[in-house]
Amino acid sequence: MRTALTIAGSDSSGGAGIQADIKTMTANGVFAMSAVTALTAQNTTGVKDIMEVSPAFLKEQLDCVFTDIRPDAVKIGMVSSSELIRAIADKLKEYRAENIVVDPVMVATSGARLISEDAVETLKECLLPEADILTPNIPEAEVLSGMRICTEEDMICAGQKISETYHLAVLVKGGHQLNDANDLLCQGGVCRWFYGKRIDNPNTHGTGCTLSSAIASNLAKGFSMEESVERAKTYISGALGAMLDLGKGSGPMNHAFDIHGMFVREAGKEAE
Helix, strand or coil: CCEEEEEEEEECCCCCHHHHHHHHHHHCCCEEEEEEEEEEEEECCEEEEEEECCHHHHHHHHHHHHCCCCCCEEEECCCCCHHHHHHHHHHHHHCCCCCEEECCCCECCCCCECCCHHHHHHHHHHHHHHCCEECCCHHHHHHHHCCCCCCHHHHHHHHHHHHHHHCCEEEEEEECCEEEEEEEEEECCEEEEECCCCCCCCCCECHHHHHHHHHHHHHHCCCCHHHHHHHHHHHHHHHHHCCCCCCCCCCECCCCCCCCCHHHCCCCCCCC
16 A cells, blocks of 8 residues: 655644545545644634644654655645744655655635745745645745736746746646636646636635645555646545535535445445
């Protein structure tokens, strides 16, 4: 079995972060491992509190994973401090990690900045040079490219600029009133659109975590970058299309929409 590691924050409500990553990786056929960067107290209505781990403890987690069950791919999500970003970059270099997917959690859907300016600079300087693919949303792509993104052409320019600057593939995710459900992959000077069908589901908590984890899972299984993105988009469309409705706010998706068998049946229901 192929393996994947998620380095991210824990979501106590189970819809995003480490919990979403593990569900996604399991549903996509790889063995999931985790290194927790922070504990969060949150639910579908918002984040109430965050408690970061120390850089030393994060390094211990990464040492334990890499020296025992080496991951075939690594997904990196919420990392809010420069010290933690450096710790991750140091360990990725030390163990020569492969198939590194970075979901740069910098800007919330509301537009609020989630990490400090110096942490963004550390991300650019230390972590992005180690990555294979970056998956920013529109506001995050604006931060990384230093330009406003208002049109499809702007998405292409920003994606190419980020890809050329950091020598990696970039998947600029549509949304924020621009190209919703349509994502742009730029790598090696070539850009390709991945068109999706907009699903009218208000429960989108954890979509970024889920997409990046699905890409990492497919890279771990040996699919190409384009195939991994295409398969990940198909998976997330299915998870959204299952129309799970939990919680009082923007709820989670059904990561297990395609899992069938005797162990997922409810009591009293026969196999169909």
